[in-house]
Amino acid sequence: MKRFSLFTFRRVALACLLALAAALTINFDNTAASVEPQTGDGKLRIIAFGAHPDDCELSVGGAAAMWAARGHHVKLVAVTNGDIGHWREAGGPLAMRRKKEVEEASRILGTTVEVLDNHDGELMPTLENRRAIIRLIRNWKADIVLSPRPNDYHPDHRYTGVLVQDAAYMVTVPFICPETPAMKNNPIFMYYTDRFMKPNPSQPDIAVSIDSVIDKKLDALAVMESQFLEGGANGHEGLMPKNAAERTKRVAEVRRGHAARNIGVADRFRNALKEWYGPEAAAGVKHAEAFEICEYGRRPDKAELKRLFPFFQ
């Protein structure tokens, strides 16, 4: 199964050969432009994977809200249940609390959410996990699959990246997980952006303004109090507001911190914004999210990307 690389010769622009090779099913049409949503309602279907219940919301909460507002179908999946993500609570009770938090966040964003029952801090790139992800992608009939890169500071993030990579292409192979119908086309797999430089830096292919939904995103993040107001695994007693005034202050701090993060993305990837919005509009973008195409999924051209991210009119 090495049909992927066949698409090489297209680039060498030998038109006559191209016509012939098109007849091979060798995943040639990897770069093909047609992105007809697979479920017939004319809407896009997006599935985003994060390691913990809060990671998807942080990385793609803005775009998710924008897709959802246009009627597209977005599902957020936490690959672990987050059961060590707090400085004072842990185990099943914390997992249940975080599940409720992301359910509320998803209600705000207009998305669907699922939390897999894997221990936080113990995610491994097993075949069982790979299969679970293959089934989730197939059942969602995803046009776009999002995940962290396999290099990030937290092992669960890295192995989430590995697992989603390991599901890419395999979602099209009918006799793995044969009970879940395979996809006809490899979806487009994209990475969230991050700040890590080695072995290679995060290089987003697309950056989107989330200014129109920044409040909604901040609202969604705000309900995940275990992680942000209380500081998650690295929090401490000192963060806990002792009265309503302190609480108001703390909530505002968290909110501005989260906004700052998306301001940073906009600043770092201003050039990408320019490419998609034009220089003028890009200059006015305050909060952004950015995404990088993973080489192991289908490779969209710019026209297809535009259809998949219908935010640029």
Place this chain on the structure above:
Amino acid sequence: MKRFSLFTFRRVALACLLALAAALTINFDNTAASVEPQTGDGKLRIIAFGAHPDDCELSVGGAAAMWAARGHHVKLVAVTNGDIGHWREAGGPLAMRRKKEVEEASRILGTTVEVLDNHDGELMPTLENRRAIIRLIRNWKADIVLSPRPNDYHPDHRYTGVLVQDAAYMVTVPFICPETPAMKNNPIFMYYTDRFMKPNPSQPDIAVSIDSVIDKKLDALAVMESQFLEGGANGHEGLMPKNAAERTKRVAEVRRGHAARNIGVADRFRNALKEWYGPEAAAGVKHAEAFEICEYGRRPDKAELKRLFPFFQ
């Protein structure tokens, strides 16, 4: 065991130190030129690993045929049995069919072939698999070991790359797999070329013209009907020829598609061809295969590479 890096000081060109250090067995001679075939018939011994029964043939079928034609010994190993590599068939019956296909392909190419009984789509970098590969390399007394890079679109390809990397150097350590005599020297490990750019692009160290054997290679690929004529895992009913005329047409399409792939390699790595053939001859090369040295095996200099790839006269 960190003797590898000792060869550092050779490059600082301190001749007097060099003489002394030579006395350390610290795998110093990693770059040493002597490539006396290890089995006494004066012939080279090459072992190539691919994830599925068709991957070696696609990636190194041409060079394999050229080595074989000169009497050198080439073995192709499929690390999985390919048992989900079809859109309609699967399991043991498909594995047996594909085994027969690669046996026939090997008969055409003049090579030996072996298929390991691992499920397609489920290859993992386990110690058991690492040991199996160590034994195969040792038993073949390989001068050259070929594999995919650990970054490629299919998880089985990536983990084949990881497994072969994990066998590199270990093949020289006598008390792992003690029942299989260890190699005196780390062989030269090389990657097939591919089109992936991250985290770093495929950068072949050598490119060889396979024009002289392109028909033989295409013949060999042609017998793997399950994968190419029928489209493998991504095929469909529509590809199946309904009569002799359709079949002739389909066979020709597949053949040209495969040729196109090797034309693409020649075009992408024209500079590498120039380096090895000179600009004039290189310009005339139509079909090529290309290979990149893996840093974890012995590092050949250009003279040794020329002896290992005796195709440049």
Place this chain on the structure above:
Amino acid sequence: MKRFSLFTFRRVALACLLALAAALTINFDNTAASVEPQTGDGKLRIIAFGAHPDDCELSVGGAAAMWAARGHHVKLVAVTNGDIGHWREAGGPLAMRRKKEVEEASRILGTTVEVLDNHDGELMPTLENRRAIIRLIRNWKADIVLSPRPNDYHPDHRYTGVLVQDAAYMVTVPFICPETPAMKNNPIFMYYTDRFMKPNPSQPDIAVSIDSVIDKKLDALAVMESQFLEGGANGHEGLMPKNAAERTKRVAEVRRGHAARNIGVADRFRNALKEWYGPEAAAGVKHAEAFEICEYGRRPDKAELKRLFPFFQ
């Protein structure tokens, strides 16, 4: 848990936002300068991981001796017991021999040493091993954690690198290994330097002269006769001295070989030396060791690095 990347916005230099965001515990202070040794005696605490009993000594033996001489606390950990690291001996008896060798080496260097009971050549990035490393780092209350990069020629080296990466950050999460108190701050994780270029080259952030302790380092390496005098896994009968004179000669050879290695590091990273010693002093450095900051730990600024490597006055 994606709080890491929040520190983005600091760089965009929005001072007002910065103040607010400081209130989030989102591991913001990853780059914070305060390195108060965590155990109250005002001394630094360093823990170095190597794959085999000799790897730490080779890679950081000089700096370790320098730290130790200043009263700082250095622990060397061999993650495997080295039980296939010889051409004639193996198993438990070899493991015991090597344990004694590194204990003697540590006596010379002034460090502590521990050997984990994992088979040499069989190290895997399991959760059990990850947890063992988390506990070691926590119990040592490490300011600095050293390891090989996850790309190196020996699989045990690579997986040691992976395991230490997988422990980074997690050492700060209280409810993994809850019985071992978590660290308040992520330590600084650093890689040893190596000569591998792919997927990205070793790029040390700091290089230190070990000229003042080179004899001590060479003495420490000299006691690991199984590995160096006798050649380790790649040695052979011919290396064994047959009489006192031969032995003296062999010992000297090994010694010069080891010196050459550190001379090579100084030469390769002369620029880094200049950055830390100034051009003049750097030119005079003969033997060096060099280290690269891992992105998954805390990111020290130059001032902190200077305090952590108190060798530059």
Place this chain on the structure above:
Amino acid sequence: MKRFSLFTFRRVALACLLALAAALTINFDNTAASVEPQTGDGKLRIIAFGAHPDDCELSVGGAAAMWAARGHHVKLVAVTNGDIGHWREAGGPLAMRRKKEVEEASRILGTTVEVLDNHDGELMPTLENRRAIIRLIRNWKADIVLSPRPNDYHPDHRYTGVLVQDAAYMVTVPFICPETPAMKNNPIFMYYTDRFMKPNPSQPDIAVSIDSVIDKKLDALAVMESQFLEGGANGHEGLMPKNAAERTKRVAEVRRGHAARNIGVADRFRNALKEWYGPEAAAGVKHAEAFEICEYGRRPDKAELKRLFPFFQ
């Protein structure tokens, strides 16, 4: 967690102690009689596990049909997908065929069916599989859980038995699989009967006449042609009927073979039948199924068993 054995003292019949101990939640009421169906429709809920798609039907198809006919809820679960259970077919296509066969069988029996996507012949007692079974039992809110004993001729049968044992009791522990609400009471776990004598023989606690549904059971088994008409993994070309007459003959053979099996159960466990039906009625039972209480679930008394198997009026 050793509260189970506390129920000891009940048997020592110290009534005063009993009252006190009842206050401990130590799963005391393990033998308690109340079996109010847990879902409110007053109906029993039964879940049966088998290794392959046909094992549940063979072992409990008759009782299942009888429960179903009375409106009780029966689910049959094949823990593997049966993908090597044929002499000529295998892999995903066979798995799909067998799934259809058991769906049709379940339609006939009036039960629900689920097939887990584990490879046939490769079932292992992993935590992942244990968790899957815990969730299935909880979600079905089972009153009775059925499985093979952990000793049987096929490794998949044995490990199915181990997995169900490993789920027993754990189904009541809320913080394993915290997202699936735990059961208040340990269900009754029962083994199918078998003919193995070591380490201890199958000793059914209850035997039920299936004479009233024997035709339905044989009809259900008849639709699993891959397994019975064609002979499954041990079949061969010679079994395949070449025409309608041969087919009719073969179908009848299979049918009588299956009947014979249940006749054998009735004959072997005539004493058990007598215990439940009285000597006279028992003598007239021709076809039976029999079940043995597993010590790791709740221990019903005879009255409760009668309510759970409401077939004795």
Place this chain on the structure above:
Amino acid sequence: MKRFSLFTFRRVALACLLALAAALTINFDNTAASVEPQTGDGKLRIIAFGAHPDDCELSVGGAAAMWAARGHHVKLVAVTNGDIGHWREAGGPLAMRRKKEVEEASRILGTTVEVLDNHDGELMPTLENRRAIIRLIRNWKADIVLSPRPNDYHPDHRYTGVLVQDAAYMVTVPFICPETPAMKNNPIFMYYTDRFMKPNPSQPDIAVSIDSVIDKKLDALAVMESQFLEGGANGHEGLMPKNAAERTKRVAEVRRGHAARNIGVADRFRNALKEWYGPEAAAGVKHAEAFEICEYGRRPDKAELKRLFPFFQ
């Protein structure tokens, strides 16, 4: 390594052969009587394994207190950290709470305690766990090793039994865990008693009166409030005392429940008590604990058992 069974011929009572065979080290002296404590203070050394923090205390708390009172050395090991053993709490915080509880219980009993950091409900019979147990037994220089049988209602109990069995004999093999000195003699391995009958019933070889320490044992159990007062994994809100009076009542209930358990053991194994105490004294024993010799350790004769359980004067 099949030297165990050699002791066969001793039983055939061929004295002349016996003398000869004694020269074989084939673990002949498995039944040898000499039990000189291995650490030189003339005291016995006992190590008891339980699955959760409370299991050792329940099963051997009385005998432990009696040994300890005589100056013998007793260590209790919980093989999991018990982190799902409650109906409302879980994870690390619960693990820490339970660790404190068993530490307090051990203070009362006069024993040492250790809790291994394995998740409750997820214990598997891995090599890593086997090695951990081998090291614990060796380091404790145990004369007696206690564990549950490999058949019990909770999977963690069963796998604790398997793990301790898998450590038996191996503790005498020097080159497994070579860094921890091997034992010269296989200790005596004993099972706690339980109520399970299949595949074979618990058959204690010794029963001891714990009447003299029953209050101490009940005190020790009483401090494990998470498990008993609050009901552990199967508890509920209704068990929590709402005031001091309710609490006093609840504490007394728990206490009597625990006493009842040991009363039940005395009643069930009255015959064993008679064998060790004589009929008269046995009749007066109210609370007992009982233990069964595991065939995989050394087989003590009655005289040795008497020395190991010095409670019968």
Place this chain on the structure above:
Amino acid sequence: MKRFSLFTFRRVALACLLALAAALTINFDNTAASVEPQTGDGKLRIIAFGAHPDDCELSVGGAAAMWAARGHHVKLVAVTNGDIGHWREAGGPLAMRRKKEVEEASRILGTTVEVLDNHDGELMPTLENRRAIIRLIRNWKADIVLSPRPNDYHPDHRYTGVLVQDAAYMVTVPFICPETPAMKNNPIFMYYTDRFMKPNPSQPDIAVSIDSVIDKKLDALAVMESQFLEGGANGHEGLMPKNAAERTKRVAEVRRGHAARNIGVADRFRNALKEWYGPEAAAGVKHAEAFEICEYGRRPDKAELKRLFPFFQ
């Protein structure tokens, strides 16, 4: 796949049904008598599995020699390489020494031998090991497969028993290990005898006099000096003969010890000997080996057993 138990109805002796059921391939003929050796030379084919290099020789060396002397084909397989089976040596060098010892022993016995490269003391019942054993049995076309029971004092012995059980029946399923042709009939699986009583005692179905080959067996055991003369894992310096006289004495001791073991078997199972030899001849049997039928293989009747053990004329 539950066809095994179908053979039930044969015992209910309904001849008419029997004829019909015979048409089901449901492994009915499990008890069938025909044992035509599968390779055409009219000779039996026996494969014996032991955990370590010496276990097969100890348990079945006599019968092996007797089969071999009649031209039957016997293969002995050590499932681990025995690399911790000595008090002073270990690892690969010991594994190589033991391999040579069993090769010499096999030369004496007239058998074939193979040693699998698994670490001694670390054998686990993995799928990889199961597959290796399936292939060995199939490739040997075994009529009889021998192994230890899954209860024995050494974990490697137990897991060897589990692995061989897990291979039983599966050897007949064509699409596991599809590249190795499946067996038409399940061979007869038999256990060695041992002295363990729980959960059930060793109950041999056949006992054979090895008086005619006892010297050959003792000679074969004598060459395994690492295990017997030197004492294996439980030996010590004191066993090593210091001169020729001591050596002669030690060799004789070992020899008599081994003889005593087989004398013990004859004495313990005198009744079984009587069943096969008649009371008179049985009384004269001095040395014996005994074997128990495993329920998971084919069940031979006495006539078939007699043909398989052709030693009773």
